[in-house]
Amino acid sequence: MIIATAEPWIEAPLRRYVDDARASIALLLHxxxxxxxxxxxxxxxxxxxxxxxxSAVHATSVELGRQLEGRAFRGLHHAGAAKQLYLVRAExxxxxxxxxxxxxxxxxxxxxxxxxxxxSRELSAAAPxxxxxxxxxxxVNFENELNANLAALFGRGPQQ
Amino acid sequence: xxxAFTPVLDELTRxxxxxxxxxxxxxxxxxxxxxxxxxxHGDRVAALAASIFRKARLSARAAHLGAVSFLQLDAEHGRVxxxxxxxxxxxVVADPAANVGLIRVELLKALGHLA
Numbered sequence: 001m002i003i004a005t006a007e008p009w010i011e012a013p014l015r016r017y018v019d020d021a022r023a024s025i026a027l028l029l030h031x032x033x034x035x036x037x038x039x040x041x042x043x044x045x046x047x048x049x050x051x052x053x054x055s056a057v058h059a060t061s062v063e064l065g066r067q068l069e070g071r072a073f074r075g076l077h078h079a080g081a082a083k084q085l086y087l088v089r090a091e092x093x094x095x096x097x098x099x100x101x102x103x104x105x106x107x108x109x110x111x112x113x114x115x116x117x118x119x120s121r122e123l124s125a126a127a128p129x130x131x132x133x134x135x136x137x138x139x140v141n142f143e144n145e146l147n148a149n150l151a152a153l154f155g156r157g158p159q160q
Numbered sequence: 161x162x163x164a165f166t167p168v169l170d171e172l173t174r175x176x177x178x179x180x181x182x183x184x185x186x187x188x189x190x191x192x193x194x195x196x197x198x199x200x201h202g203d204r205v206a207a208l209a210a211s212i213f214r215k216a217r218l219s220a221r222a223a224h225l226g227a228v229s230f231l232q233l234d235a236e237h238g239r240v241x242x243x244x245x246x247x248x249x250x251x252v253v254a255d256p257a258a259n260v261g262l263i264r265v266e267l268l269k270a271l272g273h274l275a
Contacts, residue, residue, distance in 0.1 A: 079188075108214075110189020110207030 013122035177258025
């Protein structure tokens, strides 16, 4: 199965998930619709439309959950005649992700849910923390920052 | 919360060495009803055992052996026994030392309640 990831730390957990859950397609995306990893797709255009649709369905079910029981629905399962899909949210140090899994009679919802819990744990463990956002250098604190950087560069303690 | 299957599961769990009894949907691997002892992972056992039972049923059919009447899986720390009717699988998780003969009789007897 062809697996492509935008970030390398996703590949191993996703590969294991697809193999264990016997999924035919798996897609990991940001809630905004940006693709992070995909497995099983053959054409790029399919990935883009699947991301847009999954993101829209997720946004709808989140809002529906909020209105119905005051909090977002976490997962969504749809059983078709031959294929089934499971759309669920995963939380990591890098923020929430959405996972879309398509499977057939080779697997079952119980198996997919079970292995998704494992994927979720593995992604949480593997996700590197978000890089710290640097504040813009302003004239007011330029000298302080310069001194701190020079102190760090030459191994001196921070100047008082 | 009790269901129509609760008495059947209660009866099975009463036997010595039985750690859990579950009724699971074979097609989706989800628990319909269960009676678990503390520490048993019902969802996990249900998903895996339903998958094994389905594979066994398909294999038996492919080999022209007919329907699966009883399935037993022995592992290092326990055993899983299962019977099925329609889309439902009735399964028991038991200690390795449990009396499988008795469990088998009770499972086959309880099968009538799955109809």
